[in-house]
Amino acid sequence: MEFSLLNQSPILKNHTVKESLQNTINFAVKAERLGYKRFFVSEHHNLKTLIGTAPEVLVSHLAAHTSKMHIGAGGIMLSHHNPFHVAEQFQLINHLADGRIDLGIGKAPGGTPDATKALQHELKDDIAPFNDRFVQLKKYLHGKHSNADELKISPDTDNPPDLFLLGGSVSSALFAAEENVNYMFAHFINNDVELLKEVAKNYKNNARKGKFIVALSVLVIEGEDSKAAMIKENEYYQLLYKDGRKYRVITEEQAETFVKNSDEEIEVVKKQPDIIMGSPDEVLEQLTELNKDNYIDEFMFHLPTTDPEIREQTLEALAPVNTIHNSEKAGIV
Structure with a gap:
């Protein structure tokens, strides 16, 4: 079991855009020190509350400020991008980061209809379906495409970035298993515990290898008034x-x-959102309950608040060095 972080780079309360981006950098540096496995950043467009429009830029920048933790996109919204160029970008970043880069691929638009129209303005009307584009991206990364001898994403493709499919359904989990790639279930978007169990079982029973990661909303916060305020903030x-x-x-x-x-x-x-909230022990107990069937390899925490103090508090309280990597606490999860 590992703990990781999904950071959507929100504009924090009483912070400017520049200050909020600096917070993302500081957060990643601190997360590495506290033992988190990965730090993923998202792709969103034309939203007033989120800054992360270009994961490939943030991933590269964060990789330059860290040395051990995996840095990744969670994810690249492939409907807006050319698969060959995405493969090129992340292979290059992986060279620069000495093999620590993860490439998560998503299907959602990640923004408003106007943003989608602008992003896809020059794409062909007969653009291939998402699954076909994902397969083509995977082939580019591994040099398995039809003209691999003539067309390469890099002179050296021996160490491609790890590939993750992001999704929220049984069908997407089965597709990830079929393609033999890691799967990240967006539980923070689709808060259905029974669906989570079904997806996890289907992926684990069909995947030859690959990690099953659950991204979920988590906050270490106590007091009913504080919890109610977080629910209100995240409607x-x-x-x-x-x-x-x-x-x-x-x-x-x-x-x-x-x-x-x-x-x-x-x-x-x-x-209303479904957020795992409480004291550190209460949060860990809820995580343990979610993984009682032992299908989940990793939890990725989405911290759904613009309050920097609560974000820091949660980051520190659930730190792997103090919980799952600590001999006295490790049995909780």
């Missing part, structure tokens, strides 16, 4: 499409923008 809107797709946005304004700019029928539902 969101879920967009439900007729074909079963689900997206989440933070504000009512963002939800209205999606509906206005879409030709599809979308149902909008206001939701």
Whole structure:
């Protein structure tokens, strides 16, 4: 069992954009010292609250400020990018970071319809389906594409970045197992414990190798008033499409923008978040309960608050050097 972090680089309370980005750097440096396995950054576009528009830039910068911890994208939204260029970028960063780079690939738009339109403006109308693009990316990384002798992402591809598929369904987990890649389940988006168990079982029973990672919302915070404030801060809107797709946005304004700019029928539902909260021991006990079937290899913590003190408190309280890597605490998870 390992603990990792998913940092969406929010604009922190009473902080500027520059200060919030510096906090992301400081957070990664401290996370490495505290024993966290990975530090992933996300891709979001045209959102007022999140800064991370270019994971490839942040990953490279964070890798230069760390020396041991794995740094990765969680993830690159492949619908906006050319698979060959993504493979080139992350192979290059992996060379620079001495093999510590992870490449997580996601399917969601990661932003508003206007942002998606701008990002995909020059892409062909007959763009290949996501699964086909993922397979092509994997082939580029491993030099298994049809013209590999003539077309290379690097003169040296012996050590490609580890590949992760991000998803929230049984079908995506089975696809990851079929492709023999790591799978990260976005539990912080789809807070369904029974679905988590089903996805974990299907991945583990079908994958020849690969890690099953669960990304979930966690805060070390005590007191009912404080917990209620965190629930209020993280209320969101879920967009439900007729074909079963689900997206989440933070504000009512963002939800209205999606509906206005879409030709599809979308149902909008206001939701309360599911956050694991409590004292350090209470949080660890809840994590243990989630993994009682022992299918989960790693928990990746998303810290859903703009309060820098609560983020620091959670980072330190759940530090692997004090919990899972400490002989007295290791039995908790």
